[in-house]
Amino acid sequence: MMLSANIILIGAFLLLLLLGTPIAVALGLSGVAGILTGLDQYALGTVGTNTYNSIAKYPLIAIPLFVLTGVIFERSGVARRLVEFAAYFVGPRRGGLAVVAIVVCMIMGGMAGSGPADAAAVATVMIPSMRRAGYPNAFSASVIAAAASTAILIPPSIALIVYGVMVPGTDIRALFAAGLTPGLLAGIFIAIPTLIISRKHGFGATEAGDAGPKRRFMDIFIQALPGLMAPVIILGGLRSGLFTPTETAVVAVFYGIFIGLFVYRELRFRDIYKAMAESAETSAVIMLIIALAGIFAWAGGTLGAFDSAANALLSITDNGWVILAAIMVILLFAGMLLDGVSIYLITLPLIIPVAQTYDWNLTWLGVLMALNIAIGQFTPPVAVNLIVTARIARVPIESTVPWVIWMVLSMVVLLGLMMAVPDIALWLPKALGYVV
Amino acid sequence: ADYKEEYKVSTVVPAPFPWGLAAEKWVELVRERSDGRINMKVYPGAQLVSGDQTKEFAAMRQGIIDMAVGSTINWSPQVKELNIFSMPFLMPDYAALDALTQGPVGKELFSIIEKRGVVPLGWAENGFRELTNSKLDVKTPADLNGLKIRVVGSPLYLDTFTALGANPTQMSWADAQPALATGAVDGQENPLSIFTVAKLQNVGQKHVTLWGYVADPLIFGVSKRVWETFTPEDQDLLRKAAVDAGVYGVEVARKGITAQDDSTLKDIEGMGVTITRLSDAERQAFVDATRGVYEKWAKEIGPDLVKTAEESVANRKQ
Amino acid sequence: MASSPVQDDEPEAVRDVDRPAVSGRVEEVLAAAAMAGICVISFGNVVVRYATNASFAATEEISIFLLVFMTMIGASLAFTRGGHIRITAIVDRLPRTARISVMMLTHALTLIMFALVAWYGTKLTLDEWEFGETSPALGYPSWIYTVWLPLISLAIIARVIGRARREWRAHKTDAMLTDPATGDDVLPGDAADPTGAKRGTSA
Numbered sequence A: 001m002m003l004s005a006n007i008i009l010i011g012a013f014l015l016l017l018l019l020g021t022p023i024a025v026a027l028g029l030s031g032v033a034g035i036l037t038g039l040d041q042y043a044l045g046t047v048g049t050n051t052y053n054s055i056a057k058y059p060l061i062a063i064p065l066f067v068l069t070g071v072i073f074e075r076s077g078v079a080r081r082l083v084e085f086a087a088y089f090v091g092p093r094r095g096g097l098a099v100v101a102i103v104v105c106m107i108m109g110g111m112a113g114s115g116p117a118d119a120a121a122v123a124t125v126m127i128p129s130m131r132r133a134g135y136p137n138a139f140s141a142s143v144i145a146a147a148a149s150t151a152i153l154i155p156p157s158i159a160l161i162v163y164g165v166m167v168p169g170t171d172i173r174a175l176f177a178a179g180l181t182p183g184l185l186a187g188i189f190i191a192i193p194t195l196i197i198s199r200k201h202g203f204g205a206t207e208a209g210d211a212g213p214k215r216r217f218m219d220i221f222i223q224a225l226p227g228l229m230a231p232v233i234i235l236g237g238l239r240s241g242l243f244t245p246t247e248t249a250v251v252a253v254f255y256g257i258f259i260g261l262f263v264y265r266e267l268r269f270r271d272i273y274k275a276m277a278e279s280a281e282t283s284a285v286i287m288l289i290i291a292l293a294g295i296f297a298w299a300g301g302t303l304g305a306f307d308s309a310a311n312a313l314l315s316i317t318d319n320g321w322v323i324l325a326a327i328m329v330i331l332l333f334a335g336m337l338l339d340g341v342s343i344y345l346i347t348l349p350l351i352i353p354v355a356q357t358y359d360w361n362l363t364w365l366g367v368l369m370a371l372n373i374a375i376g377q378f379t380p381p382v383a384v385n386l387i388v389t390a391r392i393a394r395v396p397i398e399s400t401v402p403w404v405i406w407m408v409l410s411m412v413v414l415l416g417l418m419m420a421v422p423d424i425a426l427w428l429p430k431a432l433g434y435v436v
Numbered sequence B: 001a002d003y004k005e006e007y008k009v010s011t012v013v014p015a016p017f018p019w020g021l022a023a024e025k026w027v028e029l030v031r032e033r034s035d036g037r038i039n040m041k042v043y044p045g046a047q048l049v050s051g052d053q054t055k056e057f058a059a060m061r062q063g064i065i066d067m068a069v070g071s072t073i074n075w076s077p078q079v080k081e082l083n084i085f086s087m088p089f090l091m092p093d094y095a096a097l098d099a100l101t102q103g104p105v106g107k108e109l110f111s112i113i114e115k116r117g118v119v120p121l122g123w124a125e126n127g128f129r130e131l132t133n134s135k136l137d138v139k140t141p142a143d144l145n146g147l148k149i150r151v152v153g154s155p156l157y158l159d160t161f162t163a164l165g166a167n168p169t170q171m172s173w174a175d176a177q178p179a180l181a182t183g184a185v186d187g188q189e190n191p192l193s194i195f196t197v198a199k200l201q202n203v204g205q206k207h208v209t210l211w212g213y214v215a216d217p218l219i220f221g222v223s224k225r226v227w228e229t230f231t232p233e234d235q236d237l238l239r240k241a242a243v244d245a246g247v248y249g250v251e252v253a254r255k256g257i258t259a260q261d262d263s264t265l266k267d268i269e270g271m272g273v274t275i276t277r278l279s280d281a282e283r284q285a286f287v288d289a290t291r292g293v294y295e296k297w298a299k300e301i302g303p304d305l306v307k308t309a310e311e312s313v314a315n316r317k318q
Numbered sequence C: 001m002a003s004s005p006v007q008d009d010e011p012e013a014v015r016d017v018d019r020p021a022v023s024g025r026v027e028e029v030l031a032a033a034a035m036a037g038i039c040v041i042s043f044g045n046v047v048v049r050y051a052t053n054a055s056f057a058a059t060e061e062i063s064i065f066l067l068v069f070m071t072m073i074g075a076s077l078a079f080t081r082g083g084h085i086r087i088t089a090i091v092d093r094l095p096r097t098a099r100i101s102v103m104m105l106t107h108a109l110t111l112i113m114f115a116l117v118a119w120y121g122t123k124l125t126l127d128e129w130e131f132g133e134t135s136p137a138l139g140y141p142s143w144i145y146t147v148w149l150p151l152i153s154l155a156i157i158a159r160v161i162g163r164a165r166r167e168w169r170a171h172k173t174d175a176m177l178t179d180p181a182t183g184d185d186v187l188p189g190d191a192a193d194p195t196g197a198k199r200g201t202s203a
């Protein structure tokens, strides 16, 4: 009876997912189906309590706040100044503007908690000038979508907040610190195929002649400084212990509003309302998945579905590395179809027992999963960053595949490197004195 | 009878905390004595209510959870009379705590709980809650002035710490540990078993005050809906097993932290932590400072019940 | 990108699908207000903690409630606009009739889900009311927080029905449309609607 309930739980989820049911509803309803098969009608009362309790958690307040931070900085005119700043260093050369886009995505990633706001900000500013410099729009959309995925590795990161809330004994600040180095490396691993492709096809060849009027470094720097300070404030606030992650998020929101209103003066009060409304809706979409996935997780936990899946995984082989590699492959495929939060909610209950069996470091595992989810953000067909940049570039998503595939492959190489050398992630939290 | 394949038992902290040990003991005794007919499983971390331990009682009443070994603090939002154990300085020692749980107060509470849809079977223990902080040895209420203290979720706790001049902050246990580590919060209050198992000395909690201001007994409970499906013989079996598991649970909870056996206290001191023991006069200063809170909450909880409790404490066996 | 769902270059039928009879502005204002509330309370906590010695502790309960409220009300808005994350790769490749049928089926499934949340949310609220349950921090009656779960679920049900009706109408009156931006085929209500991509963001 329990076994068939498990099959119904998983089967119903996959069926509903493929039919195009909203992922949140697919999770909740398949949980209901599992409960009705394997437990009793009273257990269905969990649909009331768990829906509420799954999201009524204080650390989750950081999620809407870091979504809002990203939107506020997107609207406040930071991206354009950062582009000028980065372009000054890179200079006009083949592939130069593409590298500028990557660098700006990474700096903006130090303000935004998720990829799409980052992708939107940079794509809006960069795609027109990249087009003038001879980059095809599909290529620009690919580069920016891939680079914006660093936003969930470079702190702050919504994915790592969800992981920290779900996995007891992990410290969100340690997770944030562990994400920084892999996030910077991810930028480099995206830049490598970007430069090779640009050279080979001569993208950006017209940049040299399009240098525009020369401006003094100090002007450009002072203009970019308030934007450059934002990641410093966020990282510094977390590091110093002045603020909890939630408080850091709200300080960043108020800083962004201040910069937009009074320093750059590109933000109006009306924009603040719009930013609040839009980020409330975006956060609600994420949070509804967390709410209804609570039913799925409750059903899977009480029916023993996660335990049997973990045991099945462990029975394949005794070799921890093979199992880790298998998990990473499963996550990569899941990343093609599912958003990051859903992936955590569905897979963590079965991955954590496996991790405990092999004594894997949970902070390292969290960052590995975040890197996996980052890759998923620009791997078609469901690729939130790519949807945003393709829309702004006005190209069909299919047209980005020949370009974006190389960035996916490059990031998979980085994933392998991080599996082999945990200290790539862990040296920084260790150096900062966090328990990892 | 048509029994479930598995009965789900909710707890907040797992073994090796005394709380988890008591729950596991219950499961084990029931399995043995029923020859495996009644199969229970402990789900720690309040995972059956998505981590919100204050919803455990309501979920049991609705039949979402079959059974629980729950804290009186966590059940007090639904059973306000359980706040009696959180009345500041009502119980001076273990004998007083036992006089309440094993006396007329315990009986009265069990009948209230049963009226609210949960069948209570026995008592175990999380322990007396002691104060720890990173700043100074707290000997007087004045020492608490301005200290930021993380407290558990009940309005009575906020009132008590506010009356003592401290700055109480409510946060989940998950948030509390980083907050203590960074100094965003100075101190916390919990049974010593939580201090040792969670290694709070590593997050700067170097000052412990043994003031025993409140206690946190645990109750073995079964959803009434589930209870009625058992035969009278099996109901008896479950109840006796709970009582026996409770005796064991109380024993492990008190191990090493009593006057007779203070080995755990010695271990804590060995880790560079100072332990402050209050004299009767020092303790009285805290009693006086929280008297207003005590009187306000006596009305909320029920003056008769509080009076019975005071009598039980006064007449306790020493 | 503008947050408004209406852009000039969208086909008329696509715009109609995103135009409910009762404006989504209701939810939008409430969701934005909840977000603003969270910001003000959280920022207030920081300021009070560093500037004074006073306690602002119990506000966590309000922040958490605002988070739940914002989630439900924002989800309602996203249902109005078809902004929830879902996989459309297969549905988009179905023939027209099959496609609208599957879309209507997923709306029906969504209705069942929120009918269950409304039903069990009501039971939960009544239980809390009947037994006089109080909130852990402020000691308020718990039902004043919980009641919004079933209430907004009812609003979501209404929104899903409205969306289904508009999509059905558009299906009846319009031929297959082509999105000028991407060249994709657009049946009104597709995930391909312009701001949907932005809204369906995730971690």
Ligand code: NA
Pocket: A109, A110, A111, A112, A113, A114, A150, A151, A152, A153, A154, A155, A156, A157
């Ligand atoms: Na980030």
Ligand code: NA
Pocket: A335, A336, A337, A338, A375, A376, A377, A378, A379, A380, A381, A382, A383, A384
């Ligand atoms: Na993807």
